[in-house]
Amino acid sequence: MKDYAYFPGCSLKENSKHYEESILPVFKAIGHPLEELEDWNCCGATAYFSVDNDMAAAVCGRNLSLAEKQGKDILAPCAGCYLTLKKSNLFLQSGAPEAKKILGDLKRSGCEYQGRSVVKHPLEVLVREIGLDVIRKKVVRKLTGLKVACYYGCQVVRPYTDFDDPDHPTSLDALMEALGAEPVDYSAKTRCCGGLLTGTIENVGLRLNHLLLKEAKRKGADVIVTVCPLCLFNLELFQDKIIKTYKEDVRIPILFFSQLMGLALGLSRDDLGFSRSTIPLDAFWAKIRNGGQNV
Amino acid sequence: MDIQRKVKYEHELDPGFLAKIKRLSHCEEIDRCIQCGTCSSSCPMSVYMDHPPRQIIGFIKNGYREEALSSFTVWLCSSCYTCQVRCPAKIKITDVMYALKREAIENKIYPHRFSIPLLDKEMTKLIARDGRNSEMRLILRLYLKSFKPFNLLKMTPLGLKLMKTGRMSLKRNRIKGRKQLRALVKAIKENGK
Ligand code: SF4
């Protein structure tokens, strides 16, 4: 496997610390410790594309150039960073005249980029490169009986991803199965959480997330696992408000897929950021105890 | 009842609008649209939109510049790319939405005090200056400008939750290569003109 430079992005250093706290030990446990990309800058997310297209590609170009100099590919757990870096990379590698212009600007400011970096998501590396057989062998604590709604959201599977289907992705379900958990048939798995709309046009954002929670409950899930900080933020932190607004008990824990993976690999639950959940996890832990061996 | 004409006559349209949008990044294929409506039926936001994506594409193709730019649609678009992966004509609809946002911001056509373009602008300013962005600082800056995207009072329970679980900080994050970043911003600006 190639060496990867871990690109945390702003979320994994702030509201999604538990994503970082679980993804790093998981990769270590699997035998591929990750190192952070030195002096990375924010990817610009959806904001730069809405304001200045050239700058959107340029700020990503700086990160791609840093990785290239270290001879590494980029591993971006945040769905937003993943898409933005990948999109900009494809554009910079396209040979289009506007792309060449930006490559020239990058060079002039000391961030020469030759177009050799590759951007990947941890899910892709775990399922398609390392492989489920290897992971299955490392599982020491099967998550038997745990019903999981696998939520992919938008930007990991659309539109540039080549490792899964944009409408009916299965990689996360397969990973959860390999850990011994039971993925439910979650028909909302790629429906949008609304992104920043919870903060800007709240009633629309709440409604979208209500649908996602409701469907997971209907399918009997014990937990929703996500691959994206913004999805987790919306589903977790607006839950109280959704319950109040729609007068419906859609309470359910929201965790990162890497947290469950860490448990299954035998890592201590204290080291995987579970204490950062604002939703009580008692029922979740009871389920884990009843299923697998003691945690 | 005052009945008004809803469709413009040809001389009232902007004949150059299609060509203008087509020149923008990823919008080259727009006139291949067959108006099938797959985008509108796939879009999770279309129930909230004044003009669903199919109409927006139709507006652009036919020179309805004002209608396209002043529609609320582009601000409801959450960039989920569902329409884009399903479009049979392979039109990059999400990127067209981005292009329209940029056009609307440039021409200052958006609802008064509307938070999304301001959020976008503030965020890019922070990134260009510090190389990083902190959600809390961003929210505070916007609040100080008295736009209320994340209305602070409404946010308090949320802020408390984040604080209690150690998921929020007001620390200013900056990269070491700020000089390099500034040079890059300058180079892009000079080159773009
Ligand atoms: S899906 Fe594509 S071809 Fe169909 S209406 Fe939308 S943009 Fe046009």
Ligand code: SF4
């Ligand atoms: S990308 Fe925007 S327009 Fe397209 S389906 Fe998603 S929200 Fe709708």
